Amino acid sequence: MTDGIFDLVRGDGPLVVSMPHCGTALSPGLAERLTDEALTLRDTDWHMPRLYGFAAGMGATLLSARHSRYVVDLNRPSSGESLYPGQATTGLCPDTLFDGTPLYREGQAPDAAEIAQRVEGYWRPYHEALAAELARVKARHGFALLYDAHSIRSHVPRLFEGRLPDLNLGSARRTSADPGLIAGVVAAMDGAAAAEGLTCVADGRFVGGHITRHYGRPAENIHALQMELTQDRYMDEEAPPFAYRPDRAERLQRVLAAVLEAFAGWRP
Known part of the structure; x- marks a missing residue:
């Protein structure tokens, strides 16, 4: 199902997987206003629907954005309020790339x-669709589980020092989901990542964006987690065409499957 803004595949389980930054479409006239570097769409969360395609077999609902985060960032509050005060970040309608270089040609930024x-x-x-799917699965199961799926280059000096861990789980510092659920998912991630030779962290540099913080309401039986992955573990991250690498993705998918099984298998 799609309305041109997003793609939606409904499942019958309690898990909803949101992919807000995987889109590559641009709004009418936008391409002519972007710098050549921005037109590579470098900051896209590339290949998320393919990487998480296995989740449909677990009964998950999959919601993925069609438009680029350069149009509007779906993981920011509509007010434009910063989610990481005092830290470098990008805004609701960003005017720079992650590395700080201009997104727009001179004088072309949106007002x-x-x-x-x-x-x-x-x-x-997008948010109306996400809220509707969470309400639907909660009505069916009595609770809803939201997994917000992201990825980023392994090195972005402006945003974090050194290399980011391969898997970065965020729970808004243990507030966006039931504590027992978070502990179970972290344990599953730690064990599976160690077995595959990958690194991981919980609530490190990325604790969860607007989607995790806004929709994660454990007291209302809606539990949300965010996962930020390093792109070099499943694709070529350095230069276009940013190709998917099945040879790299396979072991990452085994860890992600363990994480989602722990998440989706939890019951209040």
Whole structure:
């Protein structure tokens, strides 16, 4: 199912997998305003639907964005408030790439009116769909599980020092899900990552963005976690065409399967 803004594959289980940064479409006229570097769409969460395609077989609902985060960032609050005060980050309608270089040609950045239009045209439909799917699975099961799927280059000096761990689980510092659920997922991640020779951390540099923080309401039986992956573990991260690498992805998928099994298998 799709409405042009997102793709939706409904499952019958309690798990909803959100992929807000995997889109590559640009809004009309935007390409002409972007720098050559921005047109590579370097900061995309590449190949998320393919990497997590196995989750459909677990009964998960899969929601993936079609448009680039350069149009509007679906994992930021619509107010534009910073999620990481005092740290380098990008905004609701970013004007720089992750490395700080300009996104737009001179004088082409959006004004407040255009940002508001993008929120209404792209941000709101995605969040309305996400909220509706969480309500649907909660009505069926009595609770809902939200997994927000992301990826990023392994080295982005402006955002973090050194190399990021391969798997970065965020729970808004243990507030977006039941403590026992978080502990079980962290244990599954630690064990599976160690077996595959991968590194992992919980609530490190990335503790969860707007989606995790906003929708994760354990007291209302909606439990949310975010996963940020290093892209070099499943693709070529350095230069276009940013190709998917099945030879690398296989062992990462085994860890992700263990994580999702622990998450989806939990019951209140």
